[in-house]
């Protein structure tokens with residue numbers, strides 16, 4: 243199971259967090275966020291996929307930001323449509339020098355209808371399930387994961403929304419194909435500043451040996 247640490251902001255803290263070798267690191271390119279990123283990303287080991295998080299941006303702005311920061315993944319965290327994702331996918335695929343993953347977020351509450359995902363299957367690489375809240379993201383609350391029983395797709399997901407150390411036992415019992423866990427505010431001392439001691443503890447507790455078989459395929 244992979245780990246994405248989202249909402250990075252400060253260069254020294256980015257380096258310190260990078261030393262934990264997460265699989266993804268997220269940078270928020272939504273100006274209204276307390277974690278809005280407009281700095282310089284320090285050099286990170288290439289195995290960490292730098293991920294830009296966007297909320298209802300234009301395709302061209304997503305692409306130019308991806309170019310500027312050499313992003314390996316873009317996370318669409320607003321109400322982006324299937325057509326938007328298709329156009330973005332086509333423009334990314336036309337690039338010969340880079341591959342950029344598309345992660346499409348869906349904000350989940352008790353009435354979420356998983357049928358809406360079907361047309362997105364072919365135009366994005368992963369779904370990310372976050373908790374529906376006041377803000378598009380970073381609300382710090384979990385959703386009721388029981389609703390994931392309605393997820394019938396084989397597409398691996400990023401599980402997100404208020405995840406902290408206490409959630410690990412429940413994560414290990416989930417029967418959905420989890421590709422990555424996305425963490426953010428539960429590991430902060432202030433918005434954008436991550437507590438690496440706590441993150442290390444989380445990583446250690448999320449070890450693959452204790453995952454269920456459906457989750458383990460991601461480790462092969």
Ligand SMILES: O=C(O)c1ccccc1NCC(=O)[C@H](O)[C@H](O)COP(=O)(O)O
Pocket residue numbers: 248249268270272275276277295297319372377378379380381382383402403404405424425426427428
């Ligand atoms: O974190 C933000 O400030 C944010 C603002 C607007 C859109 C997305 C944002 N975060 C994206 C993420 O991937 C977060 O990790 C995700 O929402 C979970 O955050 P949290 O509930 O704090 O764990």
